[in-house]
Amino acid sequence: MPQNALHDVIVERWGADIGAERRTPGSRIIMDDAVAEFGASRSAIREAVRVLESLGMVASRQRVGIIVQPPETWSPYDQRVLRWRLDGPRRAELLQSLSELRSAVEPVAARLAALHATPAQCGALTAAVIGMSSTSRAADTDEYLAHDIDFHTTLLQASHNVMLSSLSPIVVAVLEGRTHHDLMPDVADPEALRLHGEVAAGVQSRDAERAESAMRAIVAESAEAMEQTTRALRQSSNA
Numbered sequence: 001m002p003q004n005a006l007h008d009v010i011v012e013r014w015g016a017d018i019g020a021e022r023r024t025p026g027s028r029i030i031m032d033d034a035v036a037e038f039g040a041s042r043s044a045i046r047e048a049v050r051v052l053e054s055l056g057m058v059a060s061r062q063r064v065g066i067i068v069q070p071p072e073t074w075s076p077y078d079q080r081v082l083r084w085r086l087d088g089p090r091r092a093e094l095l096q097s098l099s100e101l102r103s104a105v106e107p108v109a110a111r112l113a114a115l116h117a118t119p120a121q122c123g124a125l126t127a128a129v130i131g132m133s134s135t136s137r138a139a140d141t142d143e144y145l146a147h148d149i150d151f152h153t154t155l156l157q158a159s160h161n162v163m164l165s166s167l168s169p170i171v172v173a174v175l176e177g178r179t180h181h182d183l184m185p186d187v188a189d190p191e192a193l194r195l196h197g198e199v200a201a202g203v204q205s206r207d208a209e210r211a212e213s214a215m216r217a218i219v220a221e222s223a224e225a226m227e228q229t230t231r232a233l234r235q236s237s238n239a
Helices: 003-019 031-038 042-054 079-086 091-116 119-134 142-158 168-180 190-204 208-238
Strands: 058-061 065-068
Touching: 003 031, 003 042, 003 079, 031 042, 042 058, 079 091, 079 168, 091 142, 091 168, 091 190, 091 208, 119 142, 119 190, 142 168, 142 190, 168 208, 190 208
Parallel strands: none
Antiparallel strands: 058 065
């Protein structure tokens, strides 16, 4: 395998291990062990370490080595970090935290979108709702997920606030987390679909109150649905 491709493999392996707490904070990664494990050059290992250092997941210190860092230092909004953490034992806790952030961000984005969305963005929101409706009987599939992601990322972009738009990875992480970790129902909730349509209609008609209210209801429904599913999974695993 080429060294540049091997570097990506190392980043993914170590990032996943750290994010899922298979490598704990304070533990060391030995360069010689890594060279032997991956059959990689030291330069490829160092490049992988630099990537993980930029994400706050490891620190490289002379005469000490590569030290795994605690979660508080990790880049909280990086999509890779979020994906790795969602594969770990604190998934439910992280999803709850992300849902709480969504509740503060998306209703505001919906209000701003009603004031600033372009005709193309209004059309994209409507198209996403149509796509969600057409795949609603397979809401736990990647096809439905793609339309759902299109809706929410378009809404953030339509706010025309660069700070809100930059939080798209958070929303994507929640939506992907629900789907890929079996927290989505087989069939979409009709009320949730109706609310997505309400947001799109509110943005289209420049009705900021309507768009914000419907979006607030969407994030509340999403958080409650995840909590119910998580609770049911815990009960079945303990039965």
